[in-house]
Amino acid sequence: MSDLNLNELVQHAHANNDYDSLIKLVPYAKLIGIECLRLGDEMVFRLPQNEDNIGNPLPAIHGGVIAGFMEHAAMLHLLMFMGAPHLPKIIDFSIDYLRAGHYRDTFAACQVWRQGRRVANVAITAWQTHQAEPIATARCHFKIDEP
């Protein structure tokens, strides 16, 4: 996929407030069911309640799915706001689980603490009921210069 395609896709998504084409780009995002919601200039990501994401008989969402959701939210956030020319590549990912991820919708928001020429640092918060009571926080680095 060329730079142009990716940038066009992002611009088209912003213009139409329809992020489906960006989600469809990545099969894993479709598998777990990630959605994007634009609220003004902010982006909130949603992981709808889905039986296939359960990883605990409680039932609770699999911790790995929560992590995958947060990692992908961070990647999409970089694509959408920071003009990353290619799909950013993950360097490392670290997550703290604070509360059980119950069988219901989960949300995530991202904060880019630094974007250099080659590496970006992103913090992600995931919650279910109140944003101030996160179920998990994560941080990761992406490599952003690669073709």
Next chain:
Amino acid sequence: MSDSQILERTQRFLSFLRHCQVLGLTVEHADSRGLTLRLPYSEKIIGNPETGGVHGGAITTLMDTTCGISTACALPELEVCPTLDLRIDYMHPAEAGHDIFGFAECYRVTPTVIFTRGVAYQRDINEPIAHVVGTFMRMGKAAPAAMGKEGGA
């Protein structure tokens, strides 16, 4: 506990986790030293459409599961151990078309916390895709005093 009991216990543990069935995770090997799970390659877990490489989220799920169930290799009785935290460092991207293996071991077991570490790899465990460390809480039964000493690996 014998290695065949450990194998049976880890397989049972894995069978309860629906998302792991969706990904097709299976127990490759289990004994008192640690656990190896297999994540079969499939198009639905691709994270990079340009290369066909597997998404980090699927690898995180593999490693969270491997580290979590590896606690069953080190504990005398089955306990539910939720993840406190998990960190993954990617050495290089996963190669498209090949299954990914996750190995994990418990390198310290205390009455309240279990420290695990592991690797994700494809052809060779000595050339891992990723290194992982994870910490798990012990929620289960009161831990026998003997578990306070060096456990697991």
